[in-house]
Amino acid sequence: MPTVKFVVPKLISLKERQELSERWVEDRIVENPALLGLGEVEIRGRQRSQPKAGRLDLLLEETESKKRYEVELQLGRSDESHIIRAVEYYFPSCAKTYANTA
Numbered sequence: 001m002p003t004v005k006f007v008v009p010k011l012i013s014l015k016e017r018q019e020l021s022e023r024w025v026e027d028r029i030v031e032n033p034a035l036l037g038l039g040e041v042e043i044r045g046r047q048r049s050q051p052k053a054g055r056l057d058l059l060l061e062e063t064e065s066k067k068r069y070e071v072e073l074q075l076g077r078s079d080e081s082h083i084i085r086a087v088e089y090y091f092p093s094c095a096k097t098y099a100n101t102a
Helices: 022-031 080-090 092-101
Strands: 041-050 054-062 068-071
Touching (some): 022 041, 022 054
Antiparallel strands (some): 041 054, 054 068
C-alpha cells in the first residue's frame, strides 16, 4: 500500500506575494479546473475579448449539462465596477444601462 503524505494547508495572502499573480492563479485553474469545485468542467475560453465588455478571464463549461461559468480573477477587494464587469459579459446592454443610472 502506498504511503499517503498528509499536508495541512497554510493560509497565505496572494496579494502580498509578488510571484503569485492573477496570471499564476489562472494558470493553476487551467491546469486543474477541479480546484474550483464545480464538477467536471472544461476550459472553453481564456482571456477572451467580449464585445463592449472587456476581457473575460476564463470561461468554463460543464461536460454533460453544457452549463457555463464565467470566472473573473481579482486579487484584492472587489468593488462595484468589478460586479458590473461580470454582468456585462452576459448582459452587455443591461449593464450599460445600470451603470449610467447608478
